[in-house]
Amino acid sequence: MLSLAVIAAAFASTAVGLNNGVGKLPKMGYNTFNNFGCSYDHFSAYAQVEAMVKHGLVEAGYNTILIDDCYSLKNRSAEGKLVADPEKFPYGIKNFTDSVKALGVSASAYSNAGYKTCAGHPGSYGYEKQDLETFAEWGFDYLKYDNCYIPFDNVTQENVYGRYERMANAIAEFAEETNSTPFQHSLCEWGWQQPSTWASRFGQSWRITGDIKPWWSTLAAIIDAASFTYWSTNFYGRIDMDILEVGNTGQGTPPGNLTYDEAKSHFTAWTLLKSPLFLSTDLTNVTEETIEILTNKDLLKINQDPNVGESISPFRWGINPDYTSNVTHPAQYWSGNSSYGVVFMVLNTLDTEADMFFNLTESWAIRAGRQYSVYDLWSHTDNGTAIRNISLTLPPHGVSALLLNDDGPEPEGIEPYCGVWYQCSFPNGTYYSN
Structure with a gap:
């Protein structure tokens, strides 16, 4: 086990998020990837939005659908534009986004800071501004920005900071030029400690681990990472603990095997740590227990607290010494x-x-x-x-x-006089001893 007391102390202050008019509170919605992988189209994705409405999820606050990878052809047009896959979207992506907006759900885009997306479709490196124009034409207002197919160092002469800064600058420029609301920028660069030190300059959320899987061991590891990065969460900027795996039985990952208690723990940690809440369950075939968890109004109102932006934080690790990383047994x-x-x-x-x-x-x-x-x-x-x-x-x-x-006040006459009596003293300077 690695002791991280020094690291934790170094980051005791809370970061200030990017306040550019969007993303004050965690985003809530649906992400296609963990349920479908690349095997989705207009009709299957639209069916999930219909189910979101049917099960009360839109009313609960899940109000966007993120089309995550594989929506375009693998080659750009002669003019360098992204081209929507005509088999997946026979009526065009704009028709899809208009259709879901009629149900009260916005649409969110996916792209990548490298040459290609993780599934091998065109990435936005070198095309940042042009792709934003396309996303706006298609009706998107939120961007998940991934980290695959990274150009060589001697090409970019930039670290990850610089590649994400390119898109952040493009978002700001596009909003100013078009007098429009900036895209909400979600950085998906799989960092552990580093993104919490810089990503708030560029976006409203930042991933702190690799991709989630529907296993308790993965959830525990993410919660462990969050115990050292929670401090960077506030209004307009927060850690992203990845997709909610509550009830997942889809194709993007192996079938989910979380118990009911594990699913509750999963949802509790994600909501109270103020992570974005993107579910990816097949909502056309879902249990009442799953909907019960996902629509817990008491937890959701804390995730969406309009007055307090900070997340909860660990006060005792429990099994392990405080400030000690353990991916199996995180802070309790x-x-x-x-x-x-x-x-x-x-x-x-x-x-x-x-x-x-x-x-x-x-x-x-x-x-x-x-x-x-x-x-x-x-x-x-x-x-x-x-x-x-x-x-x-x-x-x-x-x-x-x-x-x-x-x-x-607590009742009089309770001893010890202090709940935790170490260093507790009478007026004459005598320590209280239990």
Whole structure:
């Protein structure tokens, strides 16, 4: 295990996101890739949008569809323009985007900072401005920008920073020249620590790992990465933990095998860490449990909090020493502020049932000497009053998501006088000892 205390301390301040008028809150929508891979067309993608409406997902806030790779022919036109695949989009991409907009859903584009996209279609390196013009003609307003087929160093004479800066500059120039709203820019360059130090200058979200898979081991590794990058999340800029695999049984990845408790943990972490929420489940063949998870209004309202942009953060790692990376057993105890109260997320990263425990004042957002009402963000019930601490029993890979609100001074006469008594002192300077 690698100790990262020094790295974490170096990035203790919160980054300021790119405030260019778009992307104040995390984007929510549908991404075609994990469900379909390249095997989609106008009709199959439109069916997913219809299902989004049917299942209440659009009403819940999932309001865009991202056409992720494979939408164009593998060669540009003689004028250098992207050409929509006529077999996939027989009526043209603009017809598709107009059709989904009639259902209350916008359309989002995909491209790449290299010569080709990851599936081998034309990338935007050297064509940034021209491709933005095409995306605008087609009716897109959001851009996921990937990182395959990178030109040689002696060609670009730029690092990854420079290649993503090219597209960011093109977005700003295009918006100014056309007097239009800038494209929302989602950087997909698969970084771990680095993107959180620079990507907020260029976009509204940035990937922190490689592609997600519908396995608990992958989710745990992403949560581990998030425990060292959460600090960069705020309004207009946030870490991107990749696509929601809740209920996934599609062709883009192997069939999903998450348990119900793992799916809840997955959704809880993504929402409370303020990640963009792009699902990629076949919504034409989906369970009620999946829809129940994806439309959890209590968690979604924290993800979309209009007043607090920061995500939750770990206050204790639990199994591992604090600030220690472990892709199998990431940080277990998390907390943060919201417009609705103090948020707690407790994860059981073990393969067996586990008893979990924390002192309230381990969270920076809790006031000492107060008692707190407890609301369960999954059962949607009031669960009494917490004084000093909370104990939980969680299933394997299970989660608890709680919302606490001040409920007055704690009862008098409770000893020890401090919830955590190390360095706690009487007025005469004598330490309290338990």
